[in-house]
Amino acid sequence: MLDIHTAPAASEEDDFAAILLEQTDRLLAHHVTPAALKAADEGAFPLAAWAAVSEAGLPLALVPEEAGGAGLSAVTAGQIIRRSAYHALPAPLAETLIAQALWTRAGGAAVDGIVTLATGTGLALSSTAQGAVLSGTLASVPWGAHASFILLIAHDGDGSAHLVLLPHADRPVRTRRNVANEPRDSLTLENVHVDADSLRPLPAALADADGLMMFGAFIRAQQMVGAMERSLDLALTYANERKQFGKPIGRFQAVQHMLAEAAGQCAAAGAAAQLAASAWGGAHFPFAVAVAKARCGEAAGKVAEICHQVHGAMGFTHEHPLHFFTRRLWAWRDEFGREAHWQERIGRAVCGQGGDALWPMLVALRPSGAQD
Amino acid sequence: MQSFRFGFDHLPAEAEQVRQDVRAFLQAEREAGLFVPHRCSWSTFDPAFSRRAAAAGFVGVTLPKAYGGQERSSLVRFVVTEEMLAAGAPCGAHWIADRQSAPQILRHGTEYAKNLIVPRICAGECYFGIGMSEPDSGSDLAAVRTRATRTEGGFVLNGSKIWTTNAHRADYLIALVRTGDAGPDRHGGLTQFIIDMSAPGIVVRPIYDLSGHHEFNEVFFTDHLVPDALMVGEEGQGWDLVTQELAFERSGPDRFMSDYRLLVELVDRIGQEPDRQQAVETGRLVAHMAALMNMSASVAALLGRNEMPNVEAALVKDVGTAFERDIPEVARRLMPVESSLDAQDDPFAETLADVMLRAPSFTLRGGTREILRSVTARGLGLR
Structure with a gap:
């Protein structure tokens, strides 16, 4: 089992986290400007922003201190991911942060650069005279062509699973962009040499049927919360500024109630995503991630709909920044398993155990004070 | 933000x-x-x-x-x-x-x-009842007209309250009553009193709800005397006090677990091998519930620290009661059962009938969904 810790001195971490998040916000606000978002939309990688977040140590937030990271808790890491999405940072900070944490916890060394995580089919490792070679296809890898490393799971001839940190190389890549124009790359691997430093036995936490998809879902759930908060903030600002019939549209009850509904969806999504962050490294993590991705995905659709409705035609233009967040919401709710995938997983687990088992399952999901 | x-x-x-x-x-x-x-x-x-x-x-x-x-x-x-x-x-x-x-x-x-x-x-x-609503003062709580006038050692109450749950079997109500002028913000001149239901000058009339149950009542006060010692807070402080009381009323698990037993019966009725639709829709409800459990616990923690989470409580009740209203709709979609209140051998059909007949009240009692959304909107800085 993955034993990424929640920091022992919770109150100290709280203070530290508050400062860190404030600095992260400032850094992102400075670098992720509307112009930077527009350039990224057209395919440019935000080099300056990436350099800044790297220098701040954010990609190693969840890597233990003894492995060269910041050793923060998954709850704080989740908040960093939310902030990055609040600013729509058009770079794979969240993927790198989570992949580095998984790789170092599996015993690997932290690496430099962009690290992404991939799911795929037919990923097989075989032994040759020259060492291990990897074949198979990787589908929809976030920033797969930009990444210095791709974290993936592959099976060997005996059926044993391994965690692989595949270094970048010139390979044929089919790039497809999601509706937010973030690159999602497909790669075909044919007998790619993998040296021993790039291989680790699969940790138990990753042996789940959903494997790395579960961690991708964790990322997208946290991101959706951040993008929903930003969309709602934009809609609130707009509702207070835009005047019709002689008063701000935010004074109309119909508009107020839409925004209150969106706030409820944001709050529920935030609570669900927090369950997943609190469950990191524990036995309930898969169930908590399923809850988070399902609940955030559902909320994302509603919040995006309401925020566009409040913005009227202005929010439908390329000129207004709302779409940088709503297009991400529409993309992210589909990636690493849409709602139905995770809902079905929850439903099968719940029905399989019967009605009386549901309550203890729900209670166990919420963080409790074993550490008191 | x-x-x-x-x-x-x-x-x-x-x-x-x-x-x-x-x-x-x-x-x-x-x-x-x-x-x-x-x-x-x-x-x-x-x-x-x-x-x-x-x-x-x-x-x-x-x-x-x-x-x-x-x-x-x-x-x-x-x-x-x-x-x-x-x-x-x-x-x-x-x-x-x-x-x-x-x-x-x-x-x-x-x-x-x-x-x-x-x-x-x-x-x-x-046992207690809540004396907030009146025939002409439902969602508009500031419009209460039941009046208390000063007398020797206390107040004399005249007026009526309505939708008073358990008034026919409660020992006391805490009632919001007009003791002075409303003032420009309409929130002035209100005071909370503890009403002793065994004292003279009170008549309780039953109101049967659509499921046939008698929980609600109308309560009439005629020259009912309340001693000073049963005033809650200061005279004229009623609006602030009732707002605080509502945070306790709106945020608890009773705002999303009123029909939890129907979810349990549904899971049992589906059995261990759900089809895809059953698994997906049940899973959706469970994900909603897990989020609500976390939200509601947050508000409990805030209440414990006296942080007056009025807006958060309104959000829990709005999201929570929407979830409660959803459960019977999902249940009937997944299980072709005709609901009945006297299906003695079929707990699912019985629970479904009971919940369907109670469900309209979920999004009314303790503050309608619309009032809650207005509270939230104010908290969001609108108006």
Whole structure:
């Protein structure tokens, strides 16, 4: 089992986290400007922003201190991911942060650069005279062509699973962009040499049927919360500024109630995503991630709909920044398993155990004070 | 940036220990045949159950020991209430007194009222109703017209209250009453009083709800005398006090677990091999519930720190009651059962009928969905 810790001195971490998040916000606000978002939309990688977040140590937030990271808790890491999405940072900070944490916890060394995580089919490792070679296809890898490393799971001839940190190389890549124009790359691997430093036995936490998809879902759930908060903030600002019939549209009850509904969806999504962050490294993590991705995905659709409705035609233009967040919401709710995938997983687990088992399952999901 | 305080950390170890005690108590009650889960809820009025729960230490959990309470944290009480709801325990008799009346009296009542009433609430033998709504003052609470006029040693009340749950069997109400001019913001001139239902000058008339139950009442006051010692807070402070009371009323697990037993019956009825639609829709409900449990615990923690989470409480009730309204709709979509209140051999059909007939009240009582959204909108900085 993955034993990424929640920091022992919770109150100290709280203070530290508050400062860190404030600095992260400032850094992102400075670098992720509307112009930077527009350039990224057209395919440019935000080099300056990436350099800044790297220098701040954010990609190693969840890597233990003894492995060269910041050793923060998954709850704080989740908040960093939310902030990055609040600013729509058009770079794979969240993927790198989570992949580095998984790789170092599996015993690997932290690496430099962009690290992404991939799911795929037919990923097989075989032994040759020259060492291990990897074949198979990787589908929809976030920033797969930009990444210095791709974290993936592959099976060997005996059926044993391994965690692989595949270094970048010139390979044929089919790039497809999601509706937010973030690159999602497909790669075909044919007998790619993998040296021993790039291989680790699969940790138990990753042996789940959903494997790395579960961690991708964790990322997208946290991101959706951040993008929903930003969309709602934009809609609130707009509702207070835009005047019709002689008063701000935010004074109309119909508009107020839409925004209150969106706030409820944001709050529920935030609570669900927090369950997943609190469950990191524990036995309930898969169930908590399923809850988070399902609940955030559902909320994302509603919040995006309401925020566009409040913005009227202005929010439908390329000129207004709302779409940088709503297009991400529409993309992210589909990636690493849409709602139905995770809902079905929850439903099968719940029905399989019967009605009386549901309550203890729900209670166990919420963080409790074993550490008191 | 909008920010609500839903940063729930974790339940204390003490609360988890109490959870085991409540479970043992409820299991013994159930095994002794003292309640039938699918036919009960937090509105089932059962004084004998309330007294047994109190004897076991599960009523007045947060109240001071000096007044017969357990003096434990609001999160311990939170765990007690959610376990009662999950088990389908008949906790309606003491519910309002324990949830909002006792904390309100402790905060703002006179020493006389505290000594007279709170120990009996903690013993599970003193029950309360809520005297907020009036025939012409429903969602518009500031429009109350029941008037209290000063007299020797107290006030004389005239007027009426409506939708007063359990007024026919409650010992007291806490009523919001006009004692002066409303003022420009309409929130002035209101005062809260504890009304002794056994005193003269009160007539209670039943109102049957659409499921045939008698919970609601209309209450008429004719020259009813309230002594000064039963005034809550200061004269004219009523609006602020009622707002605080509503935070207790709106944020608890009873705002998303009213029909939890239907979800349990649904899961059992589907069985261990759900088809895809059954799995997906059940999973969706469970994901909603998990999020609500976290939100509601956050508000319990805020209440415990006296942080007055009025807006967060409104959000919990809005999202929570929407979830409650959703459960019967999903249940009937997944299971082709004709609901019936007297399907004795079929708990699912019976629970479904009961919930369908109660469901309209979920998004009305304790503040309509529309009022809650207006509270939230104000919290968001609109208007």
